[in-house]
Amino acid sequence: MAETANILFPVNVVVGSEGSNYDSVVIVGTGLDIDHFQGGVLKKYFDPLLDYKQVDAKAEEEVFVLRLPGNYAIKRLVYSPTGPLNRDFDDVRVFADAACKGVKRALAAGSDRPLVFLPTQHGQFDGYDLATVLGTFHALYVPLEIREAMPIRQQKVLELGFGIPPEIKLSFEKTLLVAQAIEQGRIVCRDIGGSDPERMAAPRVADYIAQIFEDSPVRVQMMYDESSIQVNYPLLAAVNRATRGVKRHQCRVIQLTYDPKGPISKTLFLVGKGVTYDTGGADVKAGGHMAGMHRDKCGAAAVAGFFQVLSKLRPKNIKVYGAMAMVRNSIGSECYVSDEIIKSRAGVRVRVGNTDAEGRMAMADVLCEFKEMALSEV
Template structure:
C-alpha cells in the first residue's frame, strides 16, 4: 500500500536542470508570468500554433529543461465569487492522467496560485487532486501488482505548503478510498477489520475489534438487528472496530467519531429493486472516511487532542433471519425503536456506538461527537456533490459546522450546513405507546421532506444526546455528517472513485 510522497522543492530553476525528475507539470490560471525564461519561451513558441494553451491540458516535449516533458494544466477562471480552490484540484487530476499516459513516474508539480485567501492552499490541493487521479482500486493492485500505481514521489513547487500535512491528508485519503472502493467480498466485515489492523500496525493508534457474536448481540442490539441475516455466513459476520489515539501530555479536546460501515446494502427485507442495489458496496464510505481520518491523525500525532473512533462494519443481507419493518428493538440506551424501513439501516448500525460514546463522553475533556455516513439519497439531492452537516444545538451555537464549511472550502473538501428543526424531532416520534422512537418513514429519503435532516434527530434521540443539548448542565456538541452526495466522484456509486470526503475537512477544522 503506497501513495505518492510529496517532496518540497525550494528552487525551481535547479529542479529544471535535474534529470531525475521526468516531467514538469505547471498548474496555473495562465502561463505568461512567474515562470523561468526558458519555459516562457517554450510556451510562447507552442502557443503560436496551438490554441489549446491556456484552455485545456497540453503536453510539450522540449530540450530546454532536463525532464524533457512539460505539461500545462490551466485552472480556468478564479475571480468569480463561485470559483474555489477545487479549480486547482480538477486541473491537477487532468494533468495526472496525461503524466501517466506519457510514462512519467517522477513528476515535478509547479503551482502558480492566486494570492488571495481562497487559494492559499492551492499547492496542497493540487497535490491531493493529482494523487486522487493516480489511485487504483485495491483489487486492481492485488491482481496487477503495485506497478499500476507507478508514481511514488511528487516534487512540489509552490507557496504555503506543509509537506508533512499534505502527506498525512493523502495517507488518510488513500486508506479511505481503499476501504470504501473495494468490492463486498474482499472487504466483508472481517476483512474490513483486518485492513484496519494492518494499516495501524506499529502506529500510535490502538486498534481493537469486537468479533464475538454474543457480545455484539448483547451490547449493540440495533446493529445486531441489521446483521442478523448475515451472521450465519461466517465471512459476513459483523465487526465493531475501535481506533484510539491518545496524545502525550495534557488533553484539551476529545474527538469521538462513529462511522457507518455497511459493506453491502441489499436494503434488507425492504429490498432495493430496479437496479438500485448496484454500488451498495460503497455504503461503507462513512466508516472508511473515519478510518482514513484516523490514519491522518496517526501520521500527524497532534498534541492535546484525543481522537477515538468506532466503526460499525456489517452487511445488510436478506434471508430467513432478516429484520423487518414493524419490529420493535431496544437499543443500548434503552430506547425502544420501531423499524420503519429496513433500508434505513445505517442509522441503526451507528446508534448503539453513538450511545456508548455519549456515555464515555461524560468523562472526556471537551468532547465533540460525530457520525459519518453515506446515509441518505436526500443529501445527494439537496446539496449535490457537497458533504451535508447537520448539527445539534450545542454544535450550532459553537459554530462548528460553519467553521467546517470555511475550512473545507480552503482545502478543497467542501461542506454545507443544514439546520436541525423541530419538525425533524417530530418526524421520528412514536405513534403508539409500544415504542419510543420511529427509525424512519417507509418511503425513499430522496423524496421525503427533510430526508437528510431528520436522521440526525433520530440519532440524537436514540443515543440520549438530547439530554446533553444547549440547556443541559453537561452539553455535548454533535455533528451528523452525510456524505451520500460527496463520497464518490460524479455521484457514480458503482464505478466512480471514492473521494475520501470529509477527511481533509475534518483535519483542517478540528486539528
C-alpha cells in the first residue's frame, strides 16, 4: 500500500471569496475586527462573524461553526483563531495549529470539500502561508493501517481548496508545490513511525522503502545478512541477537543516497534511530512504560521522509546520504545484557551499562561508517 503514501485528493487554488465546489469555508483568522477583513477576499463574511462575536466572548480564542444565511452559496463556516501574534514566545506554528484545528472541526461538522482561507494578516511571520497549508494537510492524514484495512477510508476529503487574494497567486502556487512535497515526506514519516511493531517491523519497513523509492532519484541499499551485520555493525548486531530466531523481526540497515547530476557543493549525512519496538531488553521497561514504544523508530522514519521530499523537489548541488538503523530491542534467551563488552566498528570496546540504551548501540557503527565516508566527500 505504499502507493497510497501520497495526497490522494485534488488540491486547488481559489482566487477570490468563494468556490462553487466546496461545502465549508474554514477561515484561519488573526482577529475579528474590520481591520482584518476590510477590502479583502473575506470581507463578505465579516457581518455574520461580527454578529456571532457579540454573543460569544471566546470567539477569538476557540474554534466555532456558523450556519451562514441563505444569500451565501456555502452555508457552513468554521472560524479558527490563531490567537495573539505579538508575544515573545509566539511563532509561525500558531498558523499551522489554527489551520489543523479548523479543518478537523469542519470534518466533524460533516464537510468533505473544505475551502481554507489563508489569514489576511500575519504579523512578522513570512512563512505563515506554508505553515497554514501544512497544518491543513496534517489534519487530513489517514494512518497507513486504516488505509490498508479499510480502503473506503483512504482519504478524509474529496477535494481541498485554498482561498487567496489575487495579489499572492503566483507566490502561493510556488508555496503550495513545496508544501505538497513536504507533506508527502511527512506521510512517509508518519506511516513508518506511527504503524504498529508488526506492520513496520524492520523487514516490512525495507519493503515499504523499496516501493516508495522505486523509479525515483533516491538509490536504496539494504543490508540484512547476519554475518555482514556482525562485521560492519557489531553494536547493532548485539541488539539484534534476541530476534535472530524470529525472521519477521530481524534487523535491516537501509541506506539511502540522493546524488543529483551536476557539481556538488555540499554533502549531508543523516542517521536515524529505527527501533521498531523497545521492550527495554533485559533491562525491561516495567510498570506500563513499554506502551507506545513502537514510535521509537521515528528518527529513521524522519530520514525516510526527508528523502521523499528530496525525491519530489530534486534540489541541485547537494548530495545526501541517509541510513535507517532498523532493529527490535527484544527480550529472550539470546538478548544482550548489561556488563557485556562489545568491540565497535571503530575498534572501541563498549561496556553495556543498560540495555535500554539500544538506540546509541544501533546507530554508533552507522555513524562511524558515515564518518569514514565523509572524509572523501565535499
